Amino acid sequence: MTSSSSGQIVAGCLAPHPPHLIYAENPPQNKPRSEGGWETLRWGYEVMQKNLDALNYDVLVVMTPHWRTYVGTHLLGLPHFKGISIDPVFPHLFQYNYDLKVDVELSTAISDQIGQAGLPTKLMKNPDFRVDYGTIISCHLVNPLWNKPIVAISTHASAAYFSPDVMQEEALKLGMATRKAILGSGKRAVLLASNSLSHRHFTHEPPLPEDMSFEHITNHSQYLWDMKMIGLMKDGKSKEMVSLIPDFTEQAISETDSGALTWLMSAMDFPKIPAKVHAYGTVIGTGNAVVEWSGI
Ligand SMILES: [Fe+2]
Numbered sequence: 001m002t003s004s005s006s007g008q009i010v011a012g013c014l015a016p017h018p019p020h021l022i023y024a025e026n027p028p029q030n031k032p033r034s035e036g037g038w039e040t041l042r043w044g045y046e047v048m049q050k051n052l053d054a055l056n057y058d059v060l061v062v063m064t065p066h067w068r069t070y071v072g073t074h075l076l077g078l079p080h081f082k083g084i085s086i087d088p089v090f091p092h093l094f095q096y097n098y099d100l101k102v103d104v105e106l107s108t109a110i111s112d113q114i115g116q117a118g119l120p121t122k123l124m125k126n127p128d129f130r131v132d133y134g135t136i137i138s139c140h141l142v143n144p145l146w147n148k149p150i151v152a153i154s155t156h157a158s159a160a161y162f163s164p165d166v167m168q169e170e171a172l173k174l175g176m177a178t179r180k181a182i183l184g185s186g187k188r189a190v191l192l193a194s195n196s197l198s199h200r201h202f203t204h205e206p207p208l209p210e211d212m213s214f215e216h217i218t219n220h221s222q223y224l225w226d227m228k229m230i231g232l233m234k235d236g237k238s239k240e241m242v243s244l245i246p247d248f249t250e251q252a253i254s255e256t257d258s259g260a261l262t263w264l265m266s267a268m269d270f271p272k273i274p275a276k277v278h279a280y281g282t283v284i285g286t287g288n289a290v291v292e293w294s295g296i
Contacts, residue, residue: 037210044279065258077123171259175266
């Protein structure tokens, strides 16, 4: 794959972060208790987790939609963050005690490369900073032991404040900057794009959130868009898939507005191998795929 004599991107993943998937698993870090639910997605994550573990990677690098920075791109810049994360939309499902380590050396290297690409960037050095739930959920689902350091990259809200095309241009540059930094780092990195696909969700929740008899895609047009994007991933047509992201973002109200999927594909230099799609499923009506690109 994207290798050099020093550093390597050993895998890249689409790793969405519905808090429901943590709620359903009842890990000790999360306070609310559940009776299960969303097994297709959770079992897909289990397979991907085993595949990634076998790659013996050094660091997880995640781009998250829920750390929105309005001036440039920020990265966690202290070695340790600890606190409680509460999902603002689903506080009854996600109240998670996190305790995570950051690879500050790699955060700094990526930030430096972003700066050299001419984009504003900053390291977050407030020890009381509350790490966002996108970062926490995606990292937990691929590494519930939290035994690897992470790098977390914010998303600049350029799709909302400018346009999806501006987002796309920036995310392509951020991907290239991330790639350069990793190749020069001597580390084996796994990249995570922490976003759902189609993202229009129900405005009402069933009395029991994990009652799967209520779960389905919000509408068929979203399903068709999701299948179009996943089909291109499976066919190894990542460049064509990325070219559709601005339209997909607008028409499917997709969480690709964050730029995370564009960033991932750019950082991996647009993989041509078929993606491994471990699962597709809906969460309160949104479309979610667990996808791995590895073995290039
Ligand atoms: Fe989200």
